[in-house]
Amino acid sequence: MRETQAIIDRVSLLNEHFQRLHLSVENLAGEIKPGHSLLARRDTREWEPYLRPRWWPSSINPATNSFSVDLPTSTTYQQGEIIGLLGLVGEPFRHRRTLRHVLLLAVDTPPLPLLLSIPFLLSNSINVTLVISGSGLDYPTKLLPPEVEVIQADDQLNWSNQVMTVGLADQVFVTVNPDRELERMETVWKVFHERRAEVPKLYLFGVMQSPIPCGVGACQACLLALKEGLTTLCIEGPAVDLTMMGWG
Ligand code: FES
Numbered sequence: 363m364r365e366t367q368a369i370i371d372r373v374s375l376l377n378e379h380f381q382r383l384h385l386s387v388e389n390l391a392g393e394i395k396p397g398h399s400l401l402a403r404r405d406t407r408e409w410e411p412y413l414r415p416r417w418w419p420s421s422i423n424p425a426t427n428s429f430s431v432d433l434p435t436s437t438t439y440q441q442g443e444i445i446g447l448l449g450l451v452g453e454p455f456r457h458r459r460t461l462r463h464v465l466l467l468a469v470d471t472p473p474l475p476l477l478l479s480i481p482f483l484l485s486n487s488i489n490v491t492l493v494i495s496g497s498g499l500d501y502p503t504k505l506l507p508p509e510v511e512v513i514q515a516d517d518q519l520n521w522s523n524q525v526m527t528v529g530l531a532d533q534v535f536v537t538v539n540p541d542r543e544l545e546r547m548e549t550v551w552k553v554f555h556e557r558r559a560e561v562p563k564l565y566l567f568g569v570m571q572s573p574i575p576c577g578v579g580a581c582q583a584c585l586l587a588l589k590e591g592l593t594t595l596c597i598e599g600p601a602v603d604l605t606m607m608g609w610g
Contacts, residue, residue, distance in 0.1 A: 363448060363578050366390055370443045376432065379500040380472070382420070383439055384430050387447065392424035395454035396479040397569070397601055400431075401577050403446040414448065416574055420477035432474060432501075451577045452600045455479065456564060458533055463489040465531035469519065469546055470496030470539040473503075475569045475600060479535065484509055491531070493521055497539065519553050528557040533565055535601065540571040551604050567601040 368387035375381050401414035422429040433439075457464075464483050466476045473492060483490050484507060494503060495515040503512045515521040528534075534554070538546035547568045554561050574596045575583045584595035589608040593599070 366447050368445045368447055370439055370441055373439050377502040380432050381435050382430050382432050386428045391422045391427050391429045394419050394422045396482050397452055397455040398450040400447045400449035418474045448577055451596055455601050461488045461532045463530045463532055465534040466492045467536040468494045468498040471537055472498050472501040475537045476535055535567050535569055537569040548609055551609050563605050566604045568604050570595050570600045
């Protein structure tokens with residue numbers, strides 16, 4: 363975890379709900395992996411580590427020390443603005459060595475924590491399906507690479523050909539609306555448990571968006587109880603193997 367600064371090179375409007383910030387940053391872009399996030403602060407004159415918004419990079423370009431992040435249009439950003447960043451937060455996603463098909467699931471939330479997985483997986487010739495529901499549908503999925511299969515789910519988490527989609531997936535990464543994060547994750551767990559005879563380890567991961575006040579394991583605000591004890595989401599998250607949750 364270290365503090366650095368980024369400059370906003372460009373802001374592009376994706377649709378009425380989302381914008382993309384294109385940022386340059388020194389010596390960080392090459393280290394960002396799917397699963398990492400950054401804690402951002404706009405006014406860099408005072409050092410204030412707490413309650414920074416959490417940004418999930420959507421693409422990186424190590425050759426130009428740049429990355430992008432997709433954010434709601436509810437906050438306006440300016441070209442040339444300096445952003446203070448703390449990061450990197452968390453551990454990269456634990457992808458299996460042999461993967462053919464990955465299912466990404468965004469339940470009533472935009473798929474922001476999952477976006478950086480997409481170029482990583484596609485560049486490794488891994489098929490990607492994104493299932494998205496509720497408020498997640500505000501995100502402009504039409505702008506995703508055409509290779510990504512996008513499926514709309516209803517509010518009960520049903521979608522067409524669900525049995526086949528779940529059966530084809532070698533790994534699944536799920537993010538849910540953080541308003542009732544654990545309750546929604548448990549619902550996802552039940553859906554997969556009904557669709558598969560067994561949910562193996564390292565197959566179904568919940569990508570937690572819980573608040574990260576300090577990001578360094580100091581405040582204990584992000585502790586999560588697993589079957590085998592507590593985990594610190596800002597250090598060992600954001601992805602949690604849902605077989606560790608003790609939901610049966
Ligand atoms: S955010 Fe403070 S311990 Fe994780």
